Amino acid sequence: MAFQLNKSECYHFKTQEELTNQLVLEKKTTSRISIKNFIDRNCIVTNDKYYGDSESKITFIKEGLQDFCKLIKIPSMLLVEIKEEGLSSQLLNDRIKNLKDKIQGYDFILNEKNEVLGCVSKSYKDISNYSFIDKIMTNKNLKIDDFDYSSAFLINTKLSLRLLSKEFKVERERNKFHIKNDKSRIGLEFRNSMVGTSAISALIFIERLICSNGLSVVAGQENWRVVHRGSNHTFDERIESMVLPILRKMNYYKKWIDMLMTLSFSPTLLVQNKATKLIYDLFPLNKNEIEERKKFVGRNVQEFDINRIKRIPYRLKGQFSSRVFDSPYRNDASMFDFINIFTEHAQMLKPQRRLENEESAGKLANWIYQNRKKFN
Secondary structure, three states: OOOOEEEEOEEEEEOOHHHHHHHHHHHHHOOEEEHHHHHHOOOEOOOOOOEEEEOEEEEEEEEHHHHHHHHHOOOHHHHHHHHOOHHHHHHHHHHHOOOOOOOEEEEEEEEEOEEEEEEEOOOOOOOHHHHHHHHHHHOOOOOOOHHHEEEEEEEEOEEEEEEEEEEEEEEEEEHOOOOOEEEEEEEEEEEEEOOOOOOOOEEEEEEEEOOOEEEEEOOOOOHHEOOOOOOOOHHHHHHHHHHHHHHOHHHHHHHHHHHHHOOOOHHHHHHOOHHHHHHHHOOOHHHHHHHHHHHHOOOHHHHHHHHHHHHHHHHHHHOOOOHOOOOOOOOOEEHHHHHHHHHHHOOOOOOHHHHHHHHHHHHHHHHHHHHHHHHH
């Protein structure tokens, strides 16, 4: 039968106190144990769920199994689709036996329930999320008193911390849409993973205050990322220096927001300039739409995409985006209004999907800004 997985823990922290309390608990209950320990004990996978022996057993969450399967070169989806009882266990045991010399150089990351959260190499420089927050809050380059806490997410030890600058913001009066003061604050988003799934990174974070919509912009510079490697001294130095380049970009994003609020929303220009894939990544075609689109060629495909993008504001609209797109002045909607349809909708999604959508919305917004001359 399908390999049995435990559910990942997901949290959204609206206050810094809630975040700190959870990270203290996480630090106490997360451990790292060598896979060699299991191999030396001749442990096996049993009941399509457990790995261990009579002494102790561990189980897996989805991300932990994915990590382990990468290590032993099995598609994790294969294990969860198998129907025959015991076959998943047999397949895993065969691969563990054949690759034991390789995998004993890796460690499991476990929680207090003995669930595998991920796998890391011996050289992996782990840093608890609690320690990571401390390094951010005490970073000499950051000047933490210049920022307010916004929110944080924790998904299987993957932390996203959002801070908003007290200085950098964009404000506009938009009385025709009954928005007296449309204010967006610019800040930073810091990410860390205790299970080796990603490097430490810093992003631009933008929050539109009237609806608390979030937008994460990956600016794509290698010096805004720190891999979990190296000595303690150089590791801390790299985290310290990671902040400076992105701080210098914050004023740039004031102009970035201002430009997106100036550009008119145009489904035709979005399609003609090949933004369709970015938009469909945010709001995918359903099965019927996929089949319908296949019937068209050339300009007819473009017409299909234009009409579909025209309808997005009415299919996804929320309380605040409807002020613009249900207004008699909806033809004055901006590209920033269009982006905020997706970020407002993202608030209704589960944490993992929400973060993915907010980052995808940031990619679309950044693409529009970089191609802004094509939309004038």
